[in-house]
Amino acid sequence: MQSGFASEIDRRFMAAAIRYSRWHLGLTGTNPSVATLIVRDDGAGPRIVGRGVTALGGRPHAEREALEEAGEAARGAVAYVTLEPCAHHGRTPPCATALITAGITRVVGAASDPDPRVSGKGYAMLRQAGIEVVEGVLADQAADLMSGYLTRSTKMRPEVILKLAISADGMIGIKGQGQIWITGEVARRQVHLMRAEADAILVGINTALADDPLLTCRLPGLEVRSPTRIVLDRHMRLPPSSALVRSARQVPLLVTAAQDAHDERRALLTEAGVRFLAVESLDAHIALPELLEDIGARGFMTLLVEGGAITARQFLAEGLVDRLCLFIGSTEIGGQGIAAPIDPGQMSSGFSKLREERFGEDHYIEYVRSG
Incomplete structure (x- = not known):
């Protein structure tokens, strides 16, 4: 289910995120190699202010890497994620919470996560926080690169x-x-x-x-x-x-x-x-x-x-x-x-x-x- 509409710009930035996710294939332990782009438009056109890929060994996740690079520029921006943000707590809060706390106003997602701790729950957390969510953008292309996971x-x-x-x-x-x-x-x-x-x-x-x-x-x-x-x-x-x-x-x-x-x-x-x-x-x-x-x-x-x-x-x-x-x-x-x-x-x-x-x-x- 989608809430929101995927534009041509959304597909362009998601394609870039999918290409970036390939950077750490085979190097992320038991986690998939996921990418996140933080994009904002201050009137002169959209620009990437933060990017992240799942770190070597699997931690931190891509969302946290991208948010750290974006800093305050993440507030009011759009996040492009190649896999649904995690929703379960470990020793650190879930990535969905990190996106909410950073002030992201819109999330565009690609592939769905079959992990029962995540499936649908990450997007639900974002929507409950008032964030617009668009699911399934270039989902097949993203899933192809993380097919091992x-x-x-x-x-x-x-x-x-x-x-x-x-x-x-x-x-x-x-x-x-x-x-x-x-x-x-x-x-x-x-x-x-x-x-x-x-x-x-x-x-x-x-x-x-x-x-x-x-x-x-x-x-x-x-x-x-x-x-x-x-x-x-x-x-x-x-x-x-x-x-x-x-x-x-x-x-x-x-x-x-x-x-x-x-x-x-x-x-x-x-x-x-x-x-x-x-x-x-x-x-x-x-x-x-x-x-x-x-x-x-x-x-x-x-x-x-x-x-x-x-x-x-x-x-x-x-x-x-x-x-x-x-x-x-x-x-x-x-x-x-x-x-x-x-x-x-x-x-x-x-x-x-x-x-x-x-x-x-x-x-x-x-x-x-x-x-």
Whole structure:
């Protein structure tokens, strides 16, 4: 329900707030990366007097950051918030109260918060204080950027993003050759940006053994935003000499391990800084739904699955993929290739196309689970 009317100016400032919310994706702990803009018009046109994004680690919230920057200029101004302001008390008053106290006269909101402590209550507090509220402005765009938080809030697990690089003839690799480059440098840099915005990245043990990857973000200036690495390794086959283990003290590494995994190998990996996720097995496979629940309980909101073919097929078969990101190269691999588990020509009816892009010579298509 809305009270008030959204103008073209409202949509313009909300679009700016949504872009700003991306600034701390993957860095806000268990809280979503939300943005707030404080805008006032003293007769010469609207101008931003305060802006805030959820702080590193999740506190303070965006509203408080923006109000602090605006100071007295917030009185009589408009607040643009990408997520409904919180309404529950912790050690500090809720953000809805902070907006009221600061003298904000109008609040324009985007996405709704499914948290029962917040849902509808933040807007209700603002209206009771006489503040005009407009809800749902560019809500889909805002929700798309905080889909990890929304997924964890409703499904009690992280959003699963499956990334695949596919050759022009539908292959994702060559048998027995480990990692090969299917896409160009521009597309590969885009993948590193995806890593910087994710909470965790996951591969299967076969990929870890064949490719010996680092799974870090290596874009200049964004190296510190590398996600936690997770390896599906039921029998603890990951060698201490691997690049993943050797970097475990610099970038967190979690290895899934069955209860009967080798104790000596566990001790070696623990000494190297590796941490473990206990898993259950079903028909010799790791129980993925239970694993995702455990990952979500650790506060992870987005999980980027990068390979390999067996792991991708398992996530797809169990209906656990929420977002599918396909980078399609221009070259063919041929008969020795490993077939992609899914491609645009055989897309499941459970997915709908969200966007298409070009990255250099490569084609990018992104799908989201329907409904």
